[in-house]
Amino acid sequence: MRILIVEDDAALARGIVSLLHAAGHAVDHVDCGEEALSVLATEPFSLVILDVGLPDIDGFEVLARLRARGDQAQVMMLTARDGLDDRVRGLDLGADDYLRKPFEVEELEARVRALSRRRGGDAAPEMRIGAMTIHRSTGRVEVAGRAVDLRRREWAVLEALATRAGQIVPRETLQAEVFGFDEPVGSNALEVNVTRLRGKLGADGPVIRTVRGVGYMLDRS
Structure with missing residues (x-):
């Protein structure tokens, strides 16, 4: 599965890229929302792992623009925020999953596998x-x-x-x-x-x- 990481924390992004590479995925990384929108307009991705707190436009705006232009890539949102309103907002905008920082790598891997199965139309392990x-x-x-x-x-x-x-x-x-x-x-x-x-x-x-x-x-x- 081809995955785009949108995360401005360079160390965290490197860790996620390395982890998902090792799991067999093709992984790319950008560190701001506008660049993510530009890349996603020209390159096909199955999953976007999208940080909410980006330095230019926030992850909610990125997600809203993606869905407004008909992009159906799956989106997992990452956030350090713990508010229910934020989680509801992300899901209402069209996010497929929501993961709170800090997280364990095993949970990230499991959620990516679950989204991959959902993309293939078969949730069986x-x-x-x-x-x-x-x-x-x-x-x-x-x-x-x-x-x-x-x-x-x-x-x-x-x-x-x-x-x-x-x-x-x-x-x-x-x-x-x-x-x-x-x-x-x-x-x-x-x-x-x-x-x-x-x-x-x-x-x-x-x-x-x-x-x-x-x-x-x-x-x-």
Whole structure:
């Protein structure tokens, strides 16, 4: 899943980026509201982790503008404020979740996983496609009982395809979800990761089909 962190506390932002990178997500960071709106106008993100107390416009204004222009990215708001009115305001403006600072990293990870499942239309902690089981809460993958060791980008490719199993995922969509805009990306980087993933899933795993000129599709069987 591709995630944008909007947080002006540099140390906190670095920690969140590192944590979510390690969990297999493509993560980008900006430190003010106007830059967030600019980036979100041109780049696709599945989740925005949005601080309320930004130095230019606050997170509520960012959220209001996003929803006003029809942006459906999921939004988790972060705040040091403890007032019920603030939480209600954020949810009424269209936030999907609300997390109060300071927070434990395990809770942040769990909330991101829950939002990822909601985005895929399936709230279950496990996904089963043919002989493959994806344990979404731990990031483990098994094929016919065999553990599959995936690198971060391979996991991101698999998650993007598995949440849309049976559907064609355009190459541009897949690449946007796997790579952040600050990551160096070779012209064939996506193909390399798809090839590695196919090899690791093996003959018992679901087939990743190439739809020439369009993208990829993970078979349901």
